[in-house]
Amino acid sequence: MSESLLSAIRDNVPYSRPENPNSHSAPRVGFVGLGTMGYLMAQNLANHRASLPNEHSPLLIWNRTKQKSENLLDALGKDKIRIAQDPGQVALECDVIIVNLANDFVVKSIYEKFTEALRRVPPSQNKIFVETSTVSPEVYIYVVNLRLNPSLKIYPSLAGELDALVSSIPHSHLITCPVFGRPEVAAKSQLLIIMSGDYRSKKEVAYLLVPAIGRKVVDLGGNLEKALIFKLIGNSMILGSLEVLAEAYTLAQKSGIDADNVHDLVQEILPAPSIVGYSDKMAHDKFDGSVGGFSIDGGIKDASHIRRLTAEVNSPMPAIDVAHQHLLTARAIHQSKKQAGKAKFETLEWSGIVAGTRVAAGLDGLDSKKHEHTVQQD
Incomplete structure (x- = not known):
């Protein structure tokens, strides 16, 4: 060596x-x-x-x-x-x-x-x-x-x-x-x-x-629990970032801003590799969890662990509460499509959380090509 x-x-x-x-x-x-x-x-x-x-x-x-x-x-x-x-x-x-x-x-x-x-x-x-x-x-x-x-x-x-x-x-x-x-x-x-x-x-x-x-x-x-708690703290940062990205992309789509412009902005002001990677997935509907990434089931499991921990130590994390609900919504949409034989992916990656914010805003959850874009006047 x-x-x-x-x-x-x-x-x-x-x-x-x-x-x-x-x-x-x-x-x-x-x-x-x-x-x-x-x-x-x-x-x-x-x-x-x-x-x-x-x-x-x-x-x-x-x-x-x-x-x-x-x-x-x-x-x-x-x-x-x-x-x-x-x-x-x-x-x-x-x-x-x-x-x-x-x-x-x-x-x-x-x-x-x-x-x-x-x-x-x-x-x-x-x-x-x-x-x-x-x-x-x-x-x-x-x-x-x-x-x-x-x-x-x-x-x-x-x-x-x-x-x-x-x-x-x-x-x-x-x-x-x-x-x-x-x-x-x-x-x-x-x-x-x-x-x-x-x-x-x-x-x-x-x-x-x-x-x-x-x-x-x-x-x-x-203390054996400390490493596990630390992992959840880190995952709360990632999940919170996913929620913020999802909300930003949804606002942009409702406002007539192209997703590629948002992705370029993310690379300029939030250049962390993981955030840029998730931004790319949301911008281009790359939600296939079978080719790498983290499954939506895993995301819901971790969000549940984080929420139980926050309740135990009296440390509210409202962003994680909202993210958990959007993960559940995204999974429900994906499972519904699977039952109808219309799902594009066998496993949904947790960047699919954006489906929750999209649906709340009246957009299609997993297919951004179906969105009607508002065109802003000069």
Whole structure:
């Protein structure tokens, strides 16, 4: 590894190098979840490990839809990839298990499978579970038997539940490790990596992930929920920006301003790559979530997590409340078109939030070519 690359890693990883890195064999690594982001992360990780001078075992992968695993194996070969039969095999055979899944329910079910396998065959060496999904950090509180016997029932946060599961296994640790970046950023190994949890585990994982899948690590301490909250704060900024863009594009279309002029303006005054990318999607109706980007279902999930968190800590976010409603409207429009056999896309990308503002303004939600433009007089 070149001195310049080593220097870059030192600058972007907030931990000292793990002690005696050559005194033991390279960790066996597994990856569970090959969605849009997970596939790219696993691909980059497998390629990077194969490029290192010391011998590394192939990345052990598992995905609910086996075809995605087979696609990655075909792309990289058996020297870089192995396919597990089930999640339990990944937990049993690997020292570091990275998870990237769609929602809280699926995440919890996978960790239950991990711990079920490890209770049968308890590990004798350290295992680190790396949770990169965007899951809920907040505690759920429900009113139970409101009429007959009013009481509160408190459910722990998912992070707490996962920690309890992992901690029940000897020598096992959990760190929360959400990432920031669109698929094109993930493809270039330029994700921003956020970490919370056990310090030594974070140190080991940081040098595994940078520069393999990401460019920088941000350490938020030992509380597992902090990284998840930080991820939601970041996503609230992105979602709020989407809502502002959607409203601006809708106002422009109602006022007779061409969408390309608005997109040019965005590039001039808001030149952040993610904002420019979403602006392009809204300007040209590029709402196909199956070719990259973030699905509307994922956007609604994150908006729901953000809103529950704001309620828990008494910190209103009215922009996110409005964005959540517009996401729901956009999804309802898309699902209606799918049922009628008229949908252009199988999956709607969350930039389709603009459908909510368009419909509220009397425009077609997903096809800007149908809009009647007001022509302003000179």
